[in-house]
Amino acid sequence: MVIRDRKEERIGFQESASFKPSFDLQTDFVMVYGIDKTMTKRIKEWKEKGYVVHLMTGVAWGEYKDYLYGKFDGLKHWDEAQKNKQGSYIQHGEDVPYMVPTIAYTNFLTERIRAAVDSGVEAIHLEEPEFWVDGGYSEAFKREWQIYYKEPWNPPHESVDAQYRASHLKAYLYKRSLDRLCSELKEYALVKYNRFIRFYVPTHSLINYTQWRIVSPESMLIDLPAIDGYIAQIWTGTSRTKNVYEGVRKERTFETAFLEYGMMQELVSGTDRRMWFLHDPIEDNPRYTWSDYRKNYFKTVVASLLHPDISHYEISPWPCRIFEGKYPNQEGTGFEKIPEDYATTLLTVMHTLGNMNQQDIHVHGMSEKIGVLLSDSMMYQRKIISNEENDSDSRYDGTDADSVQKEQDIELLNFSSFYGLTLPLLKRGLWVRPVQLDNIRRFPNYLKDYRLLILSYEFLKPEYPDLHNALAQWVKEGGVLIYVGDDSDPYHKVREWWNTGKHQYHFPREHLFESLGIASGIEQGIYQIEKGVLGYLKFSPDECAKSKISADLLRDMINSSLENYDQEITLDEKNYFMMQRGPYRIAAVLDESISQEPLEIKGNFVDLFDPSLKVLHHIQLKPDENTLLYDLDYKQTVQEVKVIAASSRIEELNQNENGFEMIVRGPEKMKAVARLYCLRKPNEAKLVIGNKSEDISWEWHEQSQTILLNYIHSSTEITKLVVKW
Template sequence: MNIRDRREERTGFQESAPYKATYDLQSDFVMVYGIDESMPRRIQEWKNKGYVVHLMTGIAWGEYQDYLYGKFDGREHWDEAQKNKQGSHILHGKDIPYMVPTVAFTQYLTSRIKLAVDAGVEAIHLEEPEFWVDGGYSESFKREWQIYYKEPWQPPHDSVDAQYRASHLKAYLYKRSLDRLCSELKEYALVKYNRFLRFYVPTHSLINYTQWRIVSPESMLLDLPAIDGYIAQIWTGTSRTKNVYEGVRKERTFETALLEYGMMQELVSGTDRNMWFLHDPIEDNPRYTWSDYKKNYLKTVVASLLHPEISQYEISPWPKRIFDGKYPNEEGTGKEAIPEDYATTLLTIMHTLGDMNQDDVQEYGMAEKIGVLVSDSMMYQRKNFHTDDKDSSERYDGTDTNTVTNEDDIDLLNFSHFYGLALPLIKRGIMVRSVQFDNVRRFSNYLNDYRLLILSYEFQKPEYPDLHMALAKWIREGGVLIYIGNDQDPYHYVREWWNTGKIKYDVPREHLFEILGLSNEKEQSIYEIGKGVLGFLNISPEDCANDRKSADTYRDLITKCLNTNNHQVELEEKNYFMVKRGPYRIAAVMDESISATPLKLNGHFVNLFDPALPVITQLQLGPEDMTLLYDLDDDMPETEMKVIAASSRIEDVINHDSGFEMVVKGPEKIKAVARIFCPKKPVQANLIMGHKSKSIEWDWHEESKTIFVQYFHSSTDSTKISVKWS
């Protein structure tokens, strides 16, 4: 672990509560949450503790009652609250509706956030631009429809076309709001303070928003120069949402998180924008036990670390609810605070995350880049129209996996059209990236790194015809495209470019095939296109999720296409994923894979998921086991001390002939640990708080030449660890 400047902003957390020593996680930055009257005071409190301070607030919802009830401008604004078909407001809490992002609401937020700029924050995070699929019935939305489409509003439930157009408008409205707000406040900060203000959007993945039936701008944000980056809001609550693989519906937290983090990585791929991956040691649902939270948290951490292109992290939302909160015990007889060992492990992981910007990266068995093409238009097709019961939709907010009971809505929630393309490969240890199809128009050569791409229009649509031109060029130059679809999706008939004008196609696939020289081909087959290959499977993608036979047919087609036209590519099937990032080894073994054979690792490692930070020489991982290791055989020093791992922020290290001292910082009342390489065997280890010194527990591991120490931080005095070897 290296000493780093907080201005690197490698790690951060968000918190709405005032500063408190019990959840002072000692990350690089803190996002003070909310723009109420206490905001300036809270900002100053965290500044006084040495943090780089950002502000976070909701752009779709928040404590904005002064706007709703007319105190802001003399007019009530409940007509701008999102409303469903039944006429009910869509609420995040009492008097906290999800808002339609009108010009007036944007102006209100701009005026409120100016106070945070005046208080000196360095960045603003406008989180979760969310418009529910069930919304679209408020008076303000009807007005926006008329302005945008230049026609009278149509109820979204009337037709697939109305639903698709309503959802597209919802995404546009949040794009407009973010553009106006961020641009105006950037200018305000430069004019008034000569300060460059940064803007970030914390957002769920496109996969999750589609699954939960929420519309958001997603890749549209790439078109806004005022946006500087994002936080990937992925955690147990999103990733434990059930999906179907080989006919079995269940939670697959690791695999889902792996796909979600990969999806979010695409928002910054090829750009200079920042991305922080979020983890949450618990989740919004307070009804789980600590053991459940821990198991799923570790799965999301490992899934994120398997994407080495990202090395910045939001280590926790709401640390107060983690370290001061209580949750059900295993016996179901009451609630308990966070177990001591879990708290220690959390801090170790959080500080390890700050050291993930490593140049030496090795991905095991991931030679070929494979992508599933996805588009923002996935979010526009999230209402069933194949049944007569058009009122059956149930809004799923992610806090309880059992709230959706209607069979059609469960089918929507499963999102099997996407998972049917991704899970049959992921479960065989083949890394699949969700590739943002819309970006083909934004970035030249966007697809060049991929050998194999998978596409279906049964759950999304191409928004522009030139996407097909770029895709055809990529294939002719040697790419392999697998197209899966049976042309049965009712959304093929929305009013769009492929069925308007002089040339009309029944479905957008026909336009793609025509460009590839296959105008009349509808047979399931393999076609050689220039130096590349098209493999066409005439089934629904959800069939590949519902039964193994279809999944096998799909996998066989991929294998045959990769061995056609001199490609001769062999995909390595395995039951695990593993990546090496500098000295860190990250690995996960999956269930439901090609075998239950354990992954065996030999060497000299420190297990960072164990609060005792033990040195181990071998590790065996079975199905659903995860690990994060420090490889002691990786470039260890011989004459200088080195911190291998610690559940503290290391602020300073002072070396001398007889030992060293290091300044450690962290939340009080939580047991802290560290494992440190020493060139000589220590004789003494002390904890120094202010002017007081006392000996602490320590153990020496001769083979690795490392010392293990345990201690507690002080919130009032500087805390140092002193180790002497002579």
């Protein structure tokens, strides 16, 4: 483990509360949340504690009553609040509606956020530009429709065309708002302070927003030069959303998180923009036990680490609610604070994440990547939940699984067309990666790392015809494309480029096949396209989620198409994923897979999910289990003291003739552990705080030449561990 410079901003967290020693996590940066009268004071407090300070605020909602009630500009702006078809405001809380991002609202946000620039923050995060599918009925949105489409507003629920156009407009409006806001404030910071300020967008994945029926700019943000990067807001709350595999609807946290993180890395692939992957040790739904939170947290961490191109992390939103909040106990008789051992493990994992910038990557098992093409247009095809029986708000945001009850509404949340193309492969240990269809026209050679792509227009649409030219060229040069679809999606009939002007196609697939040089009416089968191959399955992709028979047809088509392309290419099916990132071994074993056999891992490892950082020689992972290990055999020669893992920030590590000492920092009064390589067996370990010194417990592991130190954090003075041999 290296001693990090905070300016690298490898790990950070967001917090709306003032600094408090009990959740002083000692990350590199903190995102002070919210613009209010206490903002400047909070920024100053965190800066004084050594943090790089950013600001985060909601861009779709917030405590913006001054704007709503006319104190900002003398005009009331409730007509800009998002409304559903029942005429009800869509709200995040009382007097906190989700907003239509009008130019006036954008000007208000710009003025409010200007104060953060003046306060000296180094970056600003504009969180969650969200427009609900159920929205689109406010007067402000009707005006925006007229301006954008140059036609009268159409109620989104009345036709698929109106729904599609409404959602496309919603995404555009937030793109416009972010572009204006970030560009103006970047110029302001340079003109007034000669200081470059960075702007980031924390956002859910395209997969989650589509499933939860929310519209956001997503890949549109790539086109905005004023955006410097993103936070991938993926956590237990998004990833435990139920999906269907082989007809069974249930939570599949690891698999969903794996796909979500994969989707988000596409926002920075091929760019110099920054991406932080988010984890949350709990979630917005406060009804689960600590053991449930722990199990699912580990799944999201492991899923994220299987994407080695990303090595920056938001290790927690709201540490106050983690380390000071109470949640149901196992017996269901009351509430309890975080268990001591789990708190220690969290700190260990959080600081381990700060060392994930490893260049030596090794994938265990065949790593042929399978790309599944996705597009922002997935968000435009989500129906409005029917609620004619009452005016209740049936939105699903992950906090209340019982909020959507009707059978047809549950079906809408399944998003089976997407999971039907991914889970049948992912569950066999195949490296399925979401690929942003829209990026094909943004970046030359975007598809160069793929030999196999899967596409369906039954749940998304190509927004530009030239995508097909690039995709056809990729196939002709040796790519294997699997197309799945029966042309049954009603959204094929929306007014779009394939059925307007000179283009008169019934479905966008017809134009794609024409670009490939084959007739649109061909039968299901495998077709040679110059050096490449087209595999065509003529049924809806959601069938692959509903039945094993259809999932098998998809798998068979993939294997047959690959054999037709190159008989030496085979996909190595297995029931696990495993990867080495430098000294770190990451592994997950899948349930519902080809085997129930456990994964055996042998060697010399430290278990980073264990609060006592045990040294293990044989790990056996069963289905639905995962692990994060430190490989003690990785390029190791014990010539100097070296930190393997610690639940503290290590600021100094000095070795001398008599032993070593290191400065450790972390949340006050919290139990901490550290395991280090050591040249010889120690005979003494002490914790030194200011002028006070006390013995601490320690264990020596002879075989691995490591020492385990147990101690308690103090935030009042410099805390030093001193070990003598």
